Amino acid sequence: MKLAFGAIALLLGTDFIWATKTQTKQNIWQVAVIGAGAGGSSTAYHLQQYAQQAGLNVNITVFEKSDRIGGRTLTINPYDDLSQRIELGASIFIEKNYILYNALKEFNLSKRAPDEDSSSVLGIWDGEQFVFSFNEDSSYWWNALKVIWKYGIMAPRRTENLMISTIDKFLRLYQEPYFPFRSLTQRAYELDLHKATGVTGEQWLKNHNIDDLYAHDIVQAATRVNYASNLGRIHGLDTMVSMAPAGAMAVEGGNWQIFDKMVQLSGAAVALNTSVTSLKYWRDEALAKYDLKTRSAGKNSNKTELYPVKFDSVIIASPWQFAGISADNDAIQTPIDTIPYVQLHVTIFASPFSYSPAFFGLKDAKDLPGTILTTLAKGEDHNSGSDGAGKAGFFSISILRKTVNPKTLQPEYIYKIFSPEKVTPEFLSRLFGLKVPDGIIDAPEDDKENVSPISWYYPHVFNSYPKALPRVTFQDPIVGPWLFYTSGMDSFISTMETNALMGKNVARLLVDSILALPNYALAGEEKQKILGRLDHDKEDVSKEMEDL
Known part of the structure; x- marks a missing residue:
């Protein structure tokens, strides 16, 4: 209060x-x-x-x-090559991000698609097994059938409808009478968004009859990659934001x-x-x-x-x-x-090697997704492992792109890892099934191309976003x-x-x-409009306090 x-x-x-x-x-x-x-x-x-x-x-x-x-927007150059760019933080926005999208057009900046993995396959791993995967190269109907077969038709439909209705409420903040606002608390109540912020994502989904398995596998994978948080440690509004990446883009x-x-x-x-x-x-x-x-x-x-x-x-x-x-x-x-705030380790590096299928309990590399999101394993709670990462130990790994090392002229992959702790040579050795020397992280830039299997390495730590507790x-x-x-x-x-x-x-x-x-010299009509808006907010806050 x-x-x-x-x-x-x-x-x-x-x-x-x-x-x-x-x-x-x-x-x-x-x-x-x-x-x-x-x-x-x-x-x-x-x-x-x-x-x-x-x-x-x-x-x-x-x-x-x-x-x-x-x-927190930060762009880096792999291999220190100015012709190559990668977003380290704040990677994407969408068309409904009106300020950014309108600025993109107004400033005549070039739009591009976000960095995507070259395999088009996304998998969700719980530290023991892949609980779900889909291939963007497959038909829409084939992927839809896979979702329905495991989770039923209602869970994804209810989740999407809930996300749309929640985001639509938030978007009213851009317009009068909700904009501008002197009290974010007041606006949260006026727009009925306090119901989403006042409970965990887990409870928010339960309140809307969304299946636990779909929430655990799909929605939680989204909250982990977007906010490094499990459903029991993030409020319902940020949970819905995590599920709204349609039309994602970035600035060239x-x-x-x-x-x-x-x-x-x-x-x-x-x-x-x-x-x-x-x-x-x-x-x-x-x-x-x-x-x-x-x-x-x-x-x-x-x-x-x-x-x-x-x-x-x-x-x-x-x-x-x-x-x-x-x-x-x-x-x-x-x-x-x-x-x-969440302290998030973002590690980007280059290697000529693909990661080992054995790390993920697979036998064949062709079954490996290019992007791997994670969720909790069976029996784990929202606090398991380091900062809730659970058995997986990280929030996501993705192959951002295939590229050519400008020094060796050999094809390589650019990888990106989100994790709660610093990535170690021991972890990378297990990930690739190859010995990664202890000195790789601290090796001088000029020597990195000679240290197999990592040719270029860039770690960064962000205070990336708050721990969005209810x-x-x-x-x-x-x-x-x-x-x-x-x-x-x-x-x-x-x-x-x-x-x-x-x-x-x-x-x-x-x-x-x-x-x-x-004493400010201003036309009467405009001044009255401003004073009216101030009085409106004053009355609304007073009424809110009476109600509370």
Whole structure:
């Protein structure tokens, strides 16, 4: 209930929206965006758009502690060959991801199909046996008959219908009267999505009469590859998102380009390799400002400096517990949730060899799927093994593509593994049925092509997404006076698109708040519309609290 009460304070308290600062159209509103991932990039882009539409002058500064824009979108080059690209994180989006899909078209970026295995065969393995497999080269009817034969006709049909109805409810967040939103908790209740977030995926499927075996084999394989979570450790809404990959696509050259273009078009000043270490809010009569201290990467990485610009508004677009920012109590007046994140190991490597059928209990390599998803074995619970990986020990292995090693000019496969722990040479030796030297992981890049059977190797660890345990209250986007936070969306739904949506939402809230200031010169009709929207949210939150 703490978050819902916080929402009322945000709507009714004079320290938040009705700040003492006044602005005319001649003033420039200084905005700091901390983080250049999906949320921060989208905030900057939409803030500039909304401000231009309203005739408002904004000056945006984006701070990013790494050397690149894109956050969890990361594209790498196998063999350090710039002509080859692979998505390491945030690999795909779909047409119903309206912000990303529209940006793809608007920015004239080229669309491509996601990396897919060359065999077209997908199998689901429980650490002991393959519980199901299908071949995309086979006819639709043959694959449908295989599903019906094992799981019946109702389970897949009910799952698809449930996924569609749930996602359709969520998509209403893009439109008035649900957009913009000051309380994500309020919107979850209004759209009836709290019923999905308030239970595990396992219970959500049971509540809708979906067969346990289909849930265990098919749906759980999807939640593991998408969120590294079993059905008993993820809420129903993220479970439905895991089942909605239809029409998947990626950007040629890397998905990060969408966010890079957003920042460019925002006109923001960009400070890469720059961490914000502290923010201080101060108020003096009619002025309300933020001072930021920053630290640059490099030789003087221990030195913090007061940033020369004082900011009217700050948007924190990075998970708070990873941001490393200290803030005084006058700034953060609604506590920010500390949310446990999944630590996911993503390992991409190249080899001229196919993995061994013996590892999977098979006799013939022709029976091996190119993509292998996993589920729990019989008798295992949702906490079995390392972080719930169970006997399988990993969440997925896939052959992304066949390629040619540019150094040896020999054909090779590019592999990708999702796992809860670091991939070891011992594991790879069993996977290939060949000795993988202990030094392969740490071998210099120039020596890797000489170390059989791995010619190129790239491990990475992400704090990839929250452990989406059931909950019905969510972090609100306004956390202090002219201070906004985007990462509260992660525990609701964690995707590139939903983080971009929260960025767009925060941008709209900020512009509305500026335009609603008592002394702001704005046409009466537009101002009344904005004030009406604020009053609508105020009444709805109050009613929600009465009901609760």
